[in-house]
Amino acid sequence: MQRLLILGGGTAGTMVANKLRRRLDRGDWQVTVVDHDDDHLYQPGLLFLPFGTIQAQQIVKPRRHFLPDGVDLVLGEIALVDADTNTVILAGGRELSYDQLVIATGVSPRPDQTPGMLGPQWRRSVFDFFSLDGATALKAALESFEGGRLVVHITDMPIKCPVAPLEFTFLADAYLRARGIRDRAEIVYVTPLPGAFTKPIAAEHLGAMLDERRIVVEPDFLVERIDTDTKTLVSYDGREVPFDLLVTVPLNMGADFVARSGLGDELNLVPVDRHTFLSTRHADIFALGDANDIPTSKAGSVAHFSVEVFADNFCEHIAGQPMTGSFDGHANCFIESGGGKGLLIDFNYDTEPLPGSYPLPVIGPFGLLRENARNHWGKLAFRWIYWHLLLPGRRIPLPSHMSMAGKHQPVKEPQS
Known part of the structure; x- marks a missing residue:
């Protein structure tokens, strides 16, 4: 029995567990998620809480609720990853062995x-x-x-x-x-x-x-x-x-166990290949979501798009084949601007946010770098999408790679 161990039951870790549990043979693979508590926090909701437009009980739900049958949830503080023996040691001394490790413990304010x-x-x-x-x-x-x-x-x-x-x-x-x-x-x-x-x-x-x-x-x-x-x-x-x-x-810094384990940089972020998320030091360790050092936004959209690429790559990796998927740094973010309006940005490693429409040319329905009510309602609607589609790993009809469709370079005013 092969063991996939996922450290962190946040956005990226939960999506990985859902997507790979469907694709890995249950007779061959044991899948385990480790986190320090059972509270899954919808982090975008924290922005609205200080203004009284959302309540705490609307943005915290049990982690267990979003993990599929066949995935074990272990609650405990992570003390150390021993990459030489493929072992994760929890506070208190419990040891969990792995064949493949995914670090998705995010970052925290310090x-x-x-x-x-x-x-x-x-x-x-x-x-x-x-x-x-x-x-x-x-x-x-x-x-x-x-x-x-x-x-x-x-x-x-x-x-x-x-x-x-x-x-x-x-x-x-x-x-x-x-x-x-x-x-x-x-x-x-x-x-x-x-x-x-x-x-x-x-x-x-x-x-x-x-x-x-x-x-x-x-x-x-x-x-x-x-x-x-x-x-x-x-x-x-x-x-x-x-x-x-x-x-x-x-x-913002990554988890302290990353530093104790010798797996991170000065911010406790795990250095990885920015296209495959494989550790630059260990062939059986990946880091996803906010926990890695890829040069793009630490945002839920990045977790979503990157996990889509990672799931296919992981299946190739464990089969001994080259990973053919390549993440392009795709990110998009709604930006609340007040007064019931917002705007949207969409970009990747090589292309900065541009004006236009998303995801379709002309009809959008969302405006890029343009304030309107649709973008505001899109941000609010995302909470439902997050709980019901994104975390369970269901298909969302958005390409994981950034498209130039609907985008255009702004016209510069002539110098007088």
């Missing part, structure tokens, strides 16, 4: 990595929303916010869903307008990037949206520490950004 972030202002005037308890605490803080300087801050890249801080900023602007106190608040967007996004066309478009909303951008800001006495962000180059309410995205 406020402890920035001096002062976990100081006396934590969850008083300094909040995050990339965790359930953080988003819940932030909801209460926003409800009591009556004006002042609201700073939205990214510590460093990469992070889960790189557009989420922008979405939060747009939604905060709309939220304060709805409360009638926008004129009493200054919103500042502090980023380590040179602009609103990593790619120039999207950065220009999103930057213009920030300007329209009177949101100040502080670019190229690498935070050294948070001065809790003066409630100020301090950068390595000496710049200071004071705040009354700080919504920060802490440094």
Whole structure:
């Protein structure tokens, strides 16, 4: 009996378990998922929780509910992967052996990595929303916010869903307008990037949206520490950004066991071939979802598209054949912009987000780099798709590789 061990029962790990359980002979393969608890969190929902448009019970469900018959779920903390003996050791000493290992333990916010972030202002005037308890605490803080300087801050890249801080900023602007106190608040967007996004066309478009909303951008800001006495962000180059309410995205890092096992880089991300997800060091270890170091967004769409490619490759791999599938870095993300509108971006390793329509030319129905209500409703509808189609590994009629259909280069205005 061959043993497939999947570390992490989040988006990527659950999809892998569902897709491969259908394809692997049950008489030949045992499939096991390991995670530290039985709570599956729908992470995109954390964005809406601080604004009261979604409740915690709508975004947390049992992991077991989404794993098929024939997949074992083991609950426990992962202490170590011994790649020399093909063994995973759990806290407490239990050992699980494997023939093939998939690491899908994602990344987590690490406020402890920035001096002062976990100081006396934590969850008083300094909040995050990339965790359930953080988003819940932030909801209460926003409800009591009556004006002042609201700073939205990214510590460093990469992070889960790189557009989420922008979405939060747009939604905060709309939220304060709805409360009638926008004129009493200054919103500042502090980023380590040179602009609103990593790619120039999207950065220009999103930057213009920030300007329209009177949101100040502080670019190229690498935070050294948070001065809790003066409630100020301090950068390595000496710049200071004071705040009354700080919504920060802490440094995102992979699981600590990855470092203890000698499998990761300085952020505990597993180095892999960016097209096949096979470890660059071990021929029987793959890393999927946010846990690897591929140069694209750490987003649910990447997990979806990459698992589609991985499932075919894995079956070839265990048959001793070359892996013929090649992931192209395909990602797409809805971006909430407030007021019941949103936009969509679609890109890959080689092509930046472009304007147009998705997934079909002209008829869309979704607009690329264009605000409209359809994109907003598409984002809201995705929660149902996630629970009922994506996690169970059912077929979604979207190509895993990016298509140029419906996209076009923007026309530049002539220089005067």
